[in-house]
Amino acid sequence: MRIFNFNAGPAALPKAVMEQAQKEFCDYRGSGVGIMEHSHRNKLFDEILANAIQNFSDIMGIPETHSVVFIQGGASMQFAMIPMNLAIPGKPMEFADTGTWSSKAIKEAKLFGDVKVIASSKEDKYTYIPEVSEMKVDEDAAYFHITSNNTIYGTQFQSFPECPASVPMIADMSSDIMSRKIDVSKFGMIYAGAQKNLGPSGVAVCIIRKDLAERTPANVPTMLRYSTYIDNNSLYNTPPTFGIYMFGLITNWVKEMGGLEVLEKENNRKAAALYEAIDNSDGYYHSPVCPCSRSKMNVVFRLPSEELEAKFVKESLAAGMLGLKGHRSAGGIRASIYNATPFEGIERLTEFMAEFKKNN
Amino acid sequence: MRIFNFNAGPAALPKAVMEQAQKEFCDYRGSGVGIMEHSHRNKLFDEILANAIQNFSDIMGIPETHSVVFIQGGASMQFAMIPMNLAIPGKPMEFADTGTWSSKAIKEAKLFGDVKVIASSKEDKYTYIPEVSEMKVDEDAAYFHITSNNTIYGTQFQSFPECPASVPMIADMSSDIMSRKIDVSKFGMIYAGAQKNLGPSGVAVCIIRKDLAERTPANVPTMLRYSTYIDNNSLYNTPPTFGIYMFGLITNWVKEMGGLEVLEKENNRKAAALYEAIDNSDGYYHSPVCPCSRSKMNVVFRLPSEELEAKFVKESLAAGMLGLKGHRSAGGIRASIYNATPFEGIERLTEFMAEFKKNN
Numbered sequence: 001m002r003i004f005n006f007n008a009g010p011a012a013l014p015k016a017v018m019e020q021a022q023k024e025f026c027d028y029r030g031s032g033v034g035i036m037e038h039s040h041r042n043k044l045f046d047e048i049l050a051n052a053i054q055n056f057s058d059i060m061g062i063p064e065t066h067s068v069v070f071i072q073g074g075a076s077m078q079f080a081m082i083p084m085n086l087a088i089p090g091k092p093m094e095f096a097d098t099g100t101w102s103s104k105a106i107k108e109a110k111l112f113g114d115v116k117v118i119a120s121s122k123e124d125k126y127t128y129i130p131e132v133s134e135m136k137v138d139e140d141a142a143y144f145h146i147t148s149n150n151t152i153y154g155t156q157f158q159s160f161p162e163c164p165a166s167v168p169m170i171a172d173m174s175s176d177i178m179s180r181k182i183d184v185s186k187f188g189m190i191y192a193g194a195q196k197n198l199g200p201s202g203v204a205v206c207i208i209r210k211d212l213a214e215r216t217p218a219n220v221p222t223m224l225r226y227s228t229y230i231d232n233n234s235l236y237n238t239p240p241t242f243g244i245y246m247f248g249l250i251t252n253w254v255k256e257m258g259g260l261e262v263l264e265k266e267n268n269r270k271a272a273a274l275y276e277a278i279d280n281s282d283g284y285y286h287s288p289v290c291p292c293s294r295s296k297m298n299v300v301f302r303l304p305s306e307e308l309e310a311k312f313v314k315e316s317l318a319a320g321m322l323g324l325k326g327h328r329s330a331g332g333i334r335a336s337i338y339n340a341t342p343f344e345g346i347e348r349l350t351e352f353m354a355e356f357k358k359n360n
Numbered sequence: 361m362r363i364f365n366f367n368a369g370p371a372a373l374p375k376a377v378m379e380q381a382q383k384e385f386c387d388y389r390g391s392g393v394g395i396m397e398h399s400h401r402n403k404l405f406d407e408i409l410a411n412a413i414q415n416f417s418d419i420m421g422i423p424e425t426h427s428v429v430f431i432q433g434g435a436s437m438q439f440a441m442i443p444m445n446l447a448i449p450g451k452p453m454e455f456a457d458t459g460t461w462s463s464k465a466i467k468e469a470k471l472f473g474d475v476k477v478i479a480s481s482k483e484d485k486y487t488y489i490p491e492v493s494e495m496k497v498d499e500d501a502a503y504f505h506i507t508s509n510n511t512i513y514g515t516q517f518q519s520f521p522e523c524p525a526s527v528p529m530i531a532d533m534s535s536d537i538m539s540r541k542i543d544v545s546k547f548g549m550i551y552a553g554a555q556k557n558l559g560p561s562g563v564a565v566c567i568i569r570k571d572l573a574e575r576t577p578a579n580v581p582t583m584l585r586y587s588t589y590i591d592n593n594s595l596y597n598t599p600p601t602f603g604i605y606m607f608g609l610i611t612n613w614v615k616e617m618g619g620l621e622v623l624e625k626e627n628n629r630k631a632a633a634l635y636e637a638i639d640n641s642d643g644y645y646h647s648p649v650c651p652c653s654r655s656k657m658n659v660v661f662r663l664p665s666e667e668l669e670a671k672f673v674k675e676s677l678a679a680g681m682l683g684l685k686g687h688r689s690a691g692g693i694r695a696s697i698y699n700a701t702p703f704e705g706i707e708r709l710t711e712f713m714a715e716f717k718k719n720n
Contacts, residue, residue: 003392007399010601018386018394025382032363032680034378036560036606039367039683072432072562073583076597080581108581195598200396202432202562202600221440221468223433224584237436238555240562240600241370246396320392323399 004345007323008151008298008336009175009196015340017249036242045241048248049234055251059178059259062207063185069229070239070247071204074193075174078204079105082170082189083112085216085226088142092116096135096161099126099150100329101172113142126153128290135161143168143188149176151196152327154300154334155293160186168212176297177205178254179339180264188212194243196297197338199250203243254339263339270337270346271296277350284357288332302332308360309333319352321345364705367683368511368658368696369535369556375700377609396602405601408608409594415611419538419619422567423545429566429589430599430607434553435534438564439465442530442549443472445576445586448502452476456495456521459486459510460689461532473502486513488650495521503528503548509536511556512687514660514694515653520546528572536657537565538614539699540624548572554603556657557698559610563603614699623699630697630706631656637710644717648692662692668720669693679712681705 005012028035031044038044053068062068071077082105083093093109095102097120109115118137119130137144144163148171149156156176163169168188177192184190189208195201206226213226222228228236234244257263275294278285278301285301287294303309309332313325326332335349365372388395388404398404413428422428431437442465443453453469455462457480469475478497479490497504504523508531509516516536523529528548537552544550549568555561566586573586582588588596594604617623635654638645638661645661647654663669669692673685686692695709 001392005393005397007397010397010399010598012393012397018397022382022385025385026378031682032361033365033372033682036370037365037367037372037378038370040370040561041688072434072437072600074432074597077432077583080583084581104582108583111579111581193598200600200602201400201598202603219471221444221471222464223437223440223468237434238370238553238561240432240560240603242560242602243562243600322391322393328401 001320003320003322004341004348005322006335006337006341006345006349008327008334009193010201011196011336011338012340013199013246014250014253017246017253020249021246035245038241040235040238040241048245052244052248052251055248055255056205059251059254060182060184060207066184066207066209067230069206069208069226070234070244071206071229072202072240074195074201074204075101075172075191076104078172078191078206079108080111081224081226082143082145083109084220084224086143086168086170086212087113088215089113091140091142092138094118094137094141094144096120096130096146097122098129098147098155099153101150101152101174102145102147105145105147105172109145116141118144126150126155127288128293129155129157132157132159132161137161137163137167139164139166141167143170145170145172147172149173149295149297151175151298151336152330154287154289154295154298156295156297158292168209175338176295178260178263179267179297181260194247196336199247200243203240203247205247266343267296267337267339270341270343271299273343273346273350274299274335274337277353281353281357285353297336297338299335299337300326300330300332306331311360312356315356316349316352319348321349321352361680363680363682364701364708365682366695366697366701366705366709368687368694369553370561371556371696371698372700373559373606374610374613377606377613380609381606395605398601400595400598400601408605412604412608412611415608415615416565419611419614420542420544420567426544426567426569427590429568429586430594430604431564431566431589432562432600434555434561434564435461435532435551436464438532438551438566439468440471441584441586442503442505443469444580444584446503446528446530446572447473448575449473451500451502452498454478454497454501454504456480456490456506457482458489458507458515459513461510461534462505462507465505465507465532469505476501478504486510486515487648488653489515489517492517492519492521497521497523497527499524499526501527503530505530505532507531508533509655509657511535511658511696512690514647514649514655514658516655516657518652528569536655538620538623539627539657541620554607556696559607560603563600563607565607626703627656627697627699630701630703631659633703633706633710634659634695634697637713641713641717645713657696657698659695659697660686660690660692666691671720672716675716676709676712679708681709681712
């Protein structure tokens with residue numbers, strides 16, 4: 001039985017990518033040793049790094065004004081690095097608070113200056129994304145920060161707010177990066193922990209407008225300065241080479257699949273099929289999320305009782321579907337359907353949902 | 361032809377470990393997906409993490425007073441985290457400066473308080489480790505920091521200094537951790553980037569005395585506080601799961617090999633054979649390092665000219681030996697012979713050295 005993996009992250013990686021990595025694990029391109037045993041300063045890794053950045057830039061349409069760098073510590077480290085580098089004394093850091101990850105980013109920013117939350121759905125248990133046209137960013141803000149997709153609550157920005165030209169918009173796209181077309185030039189910075197759409201855990205990818213890296217105060221340590229990564233092409237110290245290698249393979253795969261246009265269509269089709277199964281269940285399954293904010297990456301839904309949810313998780317696992325249990329802080333069911341989840345996985349899940357409803 | 365890998369890091373990993381990881385890469389223990397696709401909060405990873413910490417504690421003899429945590433960013437991130445967490449206003453941070461990595465640690469510490477270098481071999485191009493009995497640590501120092509092995513200059517502490525009881529000794533053991541028996545209880549903290557003796561790049565292992573984590577000032581961000589890692593068993597955010605899995609496999613391998621006693625003997629035998637080949641070459645090969653400070657992990661040596669060194673690197677590569685070129689800042693030849701380098705690798709190298717000398 002083929003297993004389908006609905007983990008929220010670390011998550012399913014494309015089957016073809018996993019198989020290629022396995023094949024060359026102990027002998028990369030006839031070198032006699034694995035890529036993780038090679039120096040990060042040799043030609044083989046140089047090529048991997050250059051290819052990964054080039055592919056990613058092509059796929060995402062990253063303009064020359066921005067750099068792509070790899071930083072350890074995941075998105076959580078970025079919650080601290082961003083204010084550490086980009087806060088400006090006397091200017092507020094502004095946020096949209098749309099869930100757990102936004103809140104964590106806000107908490108870290110408060111260590112470095114004044115924080116202003118200009119939009120929030122906290123009072124409504126984060127069940128929607130506040131109207132973006134009503135997000136009024138102050139012209140003197142140091143930056144404006146959003147979380148484009150909320151893994152835990154299953155919400156996603158369907159479009160992005162407009163910021164004053166003087167204010168860089170910064171987005172944590174950990175869970176929906178490279179899943180749809182976006183206009184990178186509208187953002188001062190985009191960052192993402194790799195372990196959803198980009199590869200294994202242990203590396204965050206940051207797309208940062210080069211001029212922003214000049215803001216960093218002199219007392220910020222070397223490893224926590226964006227300029228260190230930009231100036232050294234992410235090779236100031238030993239990077240997580242295997243993670244970057246996997247990221248590179250995934251960008252190859254995205255290109256082979258036809259790029260973001262094809263992937264976005266497929267992601268739309270997957271999400272539509274799953275939400276349809278929820279909406280057409282006569283209320284047996286129901287989504288707590290406002291339809292206008294539904295995530296195409298993390299589909300959360302509830303059953304009539306917690307007992308049935310537990311049973312659903314248990315039986316779905318036996319039926320070859322991993323990771324359907326909702327986040328420990330939210331409960332319910334969550335199907336994470338990132339790029340690597342094939343449509344067959346959605347079919348298996350919706351068939352199971354119909355069967356489970358009939359039997360329970 | 362079997363390839364022997366003398367890279368300084370990322371470096372050779374044990375062949376048996378690489379083969380096991382390859383075998384279960386796409387299907388970990390019959391789960392149908394690879395370990396890097398599993399959640400860091402499921403039972404499979406819990407077991408990996410617990411086993412890795414237990415093995416490592418057993419092998420190293422880590423006392424109950426200390427915690428083992430995994431932090432991203434390598435040793436370079438520790439250069440900043442240590443003073444950020446452990447500096448005490450008005451008290452000096454003291455260092456032995458024995459090479460490039462010590463210097464980098466010193467540079468970052470200066471951002472957080474007064475630094476005092478109490479021993480240095482800088483004036484002599486770092487060709488030896490200053491006499492440890494003459495390292496006089498002040499009783500009111502915040503901590504005393506050493507680099508136990510210097511990958512670039514090929515020197516190694518053969519024994520460790522005594523610190524006043526009030527001062528924690530902190531050691532960067534990136535390049536010789538788990539290669540010999542040490543008394544962990546003498547150290548307030550030991551840290552190491554994994555990519556030499558412990559696994560792939562992308563994770564640093566820290567052994568830290570629990571009470572030290574209480575020093576951290578309130579304004580240090582969550583991801584940069586040692587207590588975050590201790591209190592959450594390295595699971596505050598998504599850790600580099602695949603790196604920790606590889607680290608766990610390596611600790612299994614060390615136990616199977618017979619533990620540190622056996623490994624240390626083998627490392628001594630390997631280093632002795634290689635230094636003997638250098639010393640018995642009638643000066644054709646020569647070590648720039650003081651015999652009393654020679655590293656058993658990174659054996660650096662010179663040839664009569666830089667031209668011959670370039671030729672040596674080129675021909676050794678063709679003869680199946682990777683990574684013998686010295687560090688870009690030091691030149692010459694460097695053979696990194698960590699735990700995973702088998703004695704056969706030393707035999708191949710010394711035979712090649714004899715042959716090369718005869719022909720050149």
